Amino acid sequence: MDDRVILRVGAKILTPYILLFALYVQFHGDFGPGGGFQAGVIFAAGFVLYGLIYGLENVREVLPPSVVQFCAAFGVALFAGVGVVTMLLGANFLEYGVLAHDPEHGQHYGILLVELGVLITVFGVMVAIFYSFAGRREFRE
Amino acid sequence: MSILVGISLLALLAVAALALVRLRNLFAVAMMAGIYSLLSASLFVVMDAVDVAFTEAAVGAGISTILMLAAMSLVGHEAKPRTRPAILPLFVVLITGAALVYGTLDVPPYGNADNPVHQHVAPHYIQESGHEIGVPNIVTSVLASYRGYDTMGETAVVFTAAVAVLLLMASGPKRREEEAEPITEEERDG
Numbered sequence: 001m002d003d004r005v006i007l008r009v010g011a012k013i014l015t016p017y018i019l020l021f022a023l024y025v026q027f028h029g030d031f032g033p034g035g036g037f038q039a040g041v042i043f044a045a046g047f048v049l050y051g052l053i054y055g056l057e058n059v060r061e062v063l064p065p066s067v068v069q070f071c072a073a074f075g076v077a078l079f080a081g082v083g084v085v086t087m088l089l090g091a092n093f094l095e096y097g098v099l100a101h102d103p104e105h106g107q108h109y110g111i112l113l114v115e116l117g118v119l120i121t122v123f124g125v126m127v128a129i130f131y132s133f134a135g136r137r138e139f140r141e
Numbered sequence: 142m143s144i145l146v147g148i149s150l151l152a153l154l155a156v157a158a159l160a161l162v163r164l165r166n167l168f169a170v171a172m173m174a175g176i177y178s179l180l181s182a183s184l185f186v187v188m189d190a191v192d193v194a195f196t197e198a199a200v201g202a203g204i205s206t207i208l209m210l211a212a213m214s215l216v217g218h219e220a221k222p223r224t225r226p227a228i229l230p231l232f233v234v235l236i237t238g239a240a241l242v243y244g245t246l247d248v249p250p251y252g253n254a255d256n257p258v259h260q261h262v263a264p265h266y267i268q269e270s271g272h273e274i275g276v277p278n279i280v281t282s283v284l285a286s287y288r289g290y291d292t293m294g295e296t297a298v299v300f301t302a303a304v305a306v307l308l309l310m311a312s313g314p315k316r317r318e319e320e321a322e323p324i325t326e327e328e329r330d331g
Binding site for chain 1: 191192194195196199200203204207208211212214215272273274275276277278280281282284285286289290292293295296297299300302303306307310
């Protein structure tokens with residue numbers, strides 16, 4: 001795709017804004033529509049766009065498959081880990097109120113952490129699936 | 142006005158679904174599936190379910206279309222022509238559709254405040270989440286806190302999907318790479 005200047009330049013300009021928008025969706029989820037699932041997909045879309053235009057090799061250099069697979073597992077572990085921590089602090093599984101002195105602040109920390117876990121897993125899963133499909137095609141050709 | 146918008150969107154959904162069935166070019170099918178998702182998302186917006194609409198637009202219309210296109214690069218662009226009319230699938234679809242329509246006869250009227258769904262835990266969420274959780278978006282409170290265990294299950298499902306795809310897709314090429322033999326035309330087809 002070396003000759004498609006508009007696509008290359010367009011993708012380069014758009015990618016950072018897509019990633020930024022994903023973070024906005026993530027952290028604005030408390031006030032409006034949004035959250036970990038949507039943000040994870042949008043964050044993955046930024047890398048998928050980069051991979052489609054600049055080739056799988058380049059995007060794999062930026063984001064190695066091992067990191068992506070680690071992300072997919074780490075998000076679930078973070079989510080469940082928050083639950084284990086609240087249990088160790090003497091509350092029920094995923095009862096965030098004990099994470100801080102003020103239960104309302106504890107709820108905020110808990111929601112922030114589990115939404116981050118969802119973001120990381122969804123992002124990792126989407127990119128991992130994209131890598132495995134696109135990588136197989138590259139190999140066959 | 143919202144009834145008119147709803148009817149137009151549902152009509153467009155039906156048109157998109159029929160087009161999906163008729164089309165044989167898989168590229169067009171992938172695009173049409175994306176359009177179907179986007180129409181569903183618009184319908185969710187009309188129903189004031191903006192969080193669901195957002196997810197549908199991002200996942201259904203966005204990343205699924207990309208993944209379909211990526212999968213299509215493996216299987217080719219044209220569906221195989223059908224040799225005989227598919228009676229059994231038509232039968233199954235008609236029976237399922239009839240059962241669903243029969244099910245809607247018992248569904249309480251849409252948006253009615255007396256519906257069972259609005260009598261159970263929803264009033265508590267609406268009245269108490271402001272000072273129990275302190276997050277303005279009640280959807281986030283329910284999703285991440287009241288129903289946190291469900292959301293953890295959903296995250297685990299997403300993770301399982303990745304594991305399944307990696308097991309299915311990644312094993313083939315790696316084994317071949319280890320053999321380090323060039324693929325012949327026969328191997329590729331067989």
